[in-house]
Amino acid sequence: MAIRPIVRLGHPTLRQTAKPVDSARLADPETQTLIDDMIETMLDADGVGLAAPQIGADLQLFVYLSFPGDGAEPIEKVLVNPTLVPERGDLIEEWEGCLSIPDLRGLVPRHAAIRAHGLDRDGKTVDERAEGINARILQHEFDHLNGIVFLDRMRDMRSLAFSDEWAEFMVDESEEEAPVG
Numbered sequence: 001m002a003i004r005p006i007v008r009l010g011h012p013t014l015r016q017t018a019k020p021v022d023s024a025r026l027a028d029p030e031t032q033t034l035i036d037d038m039i040e041t042m043l044d045a046d047g048v049g050l051a052a053p054q055i056g057a058d059l060q061l062f063v064y065l066s067f068p069g070d071g072a073e074p075i076e077k078v079l080v081n082p083t084l085v086p087e088r089g090d091l092i093e094e095w096e097g098c099l100s101i102p103d104l105r106g107l108v109p110r111h112a113a114i115r116a117h118g119l120d121r122d123g124k125t126v127d128e129r130a131e132g133i134n135a136r137i138l139q140h141e142f143d144h145l146n147g148i149v150f151l152d153r154m155r156d157m158r159s160l161a162f163s164d165e166w167a168e169f170m171v172d173e174s175e176e177e178a179p180v181g
């Protein structure tokens, strides 16, 4: 396994719609190695998600951490060719950051709960409901497959801040965490 360079805003793959992954491509050892590398790269960068376009790969897949919610360790997951179906309800604004837009935090409106469909790394069907931080991470990574970054979703750019200033002035100590993906 290897840590791959994460591309930053301005790199063209971050603004493209990624290509679907067919079953032969998914089973290819090169793609499986890419997935292993993406997980290692995400963990090394202290991220909770990483989409293939963020390492310059034009593929509809991302890796992410799923938080069980009872204080248990997060689970590493992979989603290929995803679709997301939001559940009804108001959008909720919470802080986010992005590994491709280093050091910035902003308030981003997201659906509170979604259902995610797609494939896992073995090509098996995934159909999973997610809410709260898990729903937020999935929406952030899904956007990366469609050329969208969290800045595009922000309603008010005045909440944008560098992470040090954000921690000092914009959040209290109890909530000094923002998912970065």
Ligand code: NI
Pocket: 097, 098, 099, 100, 140, 144, 180, 181
């Ligand atoms: Ni991101």
